[in-house]
Amino acid sequence: MTTKRKIIIDTDPGQDDAVAILLALASPELDVLGITVVAGNVPLPLTALNTRKIVELAGRPDIPIYAGCAEPMDRPLVTAEHVHGRTGLDGPTLPDPQIELQAEHAVDYLIDTLRETSGVTLCPLGPLTNIATALRRAPEIAENIREIVLMGGGYFEGGNITPAAEFNIYVDPTAADIVFQSGIPITVLPLDVTHQALVIPSRVEAFRALPNRAGPAVAELTDFFERYDKEKYGSEGAPLHDPTVIAYLLDPTLFESRHINVTVETQSDLTLGATVADWWRVSDRPRNATWVRNINADGFFKLLTERIATLP
Numbered sequence: 001m002t003t004k005r006k007i008i009i010d011t012d013p014g015q016d017d018a019v020a021i022l023l024a025l026a027s028p029e030l031d032v033l034g035i036t037v038v039a040g041n042v043p044l045p046l047t048a049l050n051t052r053k054i055v056e057l058a059g060r061p062d063i064p065i066y067a068g069c070a071e072p073m074d075r076p077l078v079t080a081e082h083v084h085g086r087t088g089l090d091g092p093t094l095p096d097p098q099i100e101l102q103a104e105h106a107v108d109y110l111i112d113t114l115r116e117t118s119g120v121t122l123c124p125l126g127p128l129t130n131i132a133t134a135l136r137r138a139p140e141i142a143e144n145i146r147e148i149v150l151m152g153g154g155y156f157e158g159g160n161i162t163p164a165a166e167f168n169i170y171v172d173p174t175a176a177d178i179v180f181q182s183g184i185p186i187t188v189l190p191l192d193v194t195h196q197a198l199v200i201p202s203r204v205e206a207f208r209a210l211p212n213r214a215g216p217a218v219a220e221l222t223d224f225f226e227r228y229d230k231e232k233y234g235s236e237g238a239p240l241h242d243p244t245v246i247a248y249l250l251d252p253t254l255f256e257s258r259h260i261n262v263t264v265e266t267q268s269d270l271t272l273g274a275t276v277a278d279w280w281r282v283s284d285r286p287r288n289a290t291w292v293r294n295i296n297a298d299g300f301f302k303l304l305t306e307r308i309a310t311l312p
């Protein structure tokens with residue numbers, strides 16, 4: 001029997017975060033030790049509430065959820081209600097959750113867990129504030145982190161919150177810089193990949209047709225989430241960002257990538273939060289990240305739909 005991969009999901013739901021959490025909880029290869037919540041798409045009280053709703057939708061009240069940082073490390077929070085709606089999870093009507101938040105702060109949970117447990121993969125789906133704060137307070141935890149597989153950044157696709165920056169990195173570039181300079185193995189699922197993972201009508205209808213509770217909920221989540229990006233990009237479907245992180249863990253053969261240097265801009269007003277990805281290896285800066293460039297979108301949606309089908 002192969003051992004399950006131990007992961008901690010750090011998240012700011014967000015409809016696409018919600019689908020990523022569902023995919024992880026539907027995947028027997030993964031041992032989700034806990035979920036840590038951060039402010040991002042909407043303020044922390046809402047991202048925490050949304051995480052509780054999603055874990056309950058998955059029928060997994062055993063998964064501990066920890067609320068973390070309410071503000072980026074050294075700047076005010078920027079949110080994205082224009083994309084995700086006022087609640088951050090507009091779309092389906094989900095019941096008030098019974099599951100409670102854990103009392104411990106997410107940063108304390110990360111430090112305590114990573115001091116005791118080796119070989120843990122971190123899966124950040126939002127701004128990197130919780131992860132960077134833990135690394136700054138307890139640098140020794142890096143030893144027990146197997147890999148950080150994150151959604152963030154963009155190079156060939158440019159940015160989505162500014163012309164130069166992707167949202168997760170832009171919200172807390174200081175935190176992103178700490179993570180990218182940490183020496184921990186990092187894999188990045190940037191906009192370059194997620195803009196190939198489009199929820200076109202046939203894919204959303206496949207979710208809606210599932211005979212369980214989770215399938216139609218995913219269809220309603222993606223229906224709402226799509227409206228902003230479809231208009232912005234003039235495409236038939238909108239990108240489904242965060243589930244690519246979990247899919248990468250489940251089947252890396254769906255992706256193409258290159259190990260390169262990635263540096264985060266932390267100073268310039270014009271390009272704050274840009275991820276300068278040395279794809280062509282023209283600098284002699286050290287390679288610090290695996291930058292994922294392409295995805296087999298049909299294979300990704302097939303995997304996602306099959307797994308969502310196994311949920312309640």
Ligand code: BDR
Nearest residue numbers: 014016017125167168241
């Ligand atoms: C990222 O920002 C958020 O809006 C999404 O949840 C995703 O994590 C995409 O730029």
Ligand code: CA
Nearest residue numbers: 014017125126
């Ligand atoms: Ca997110």
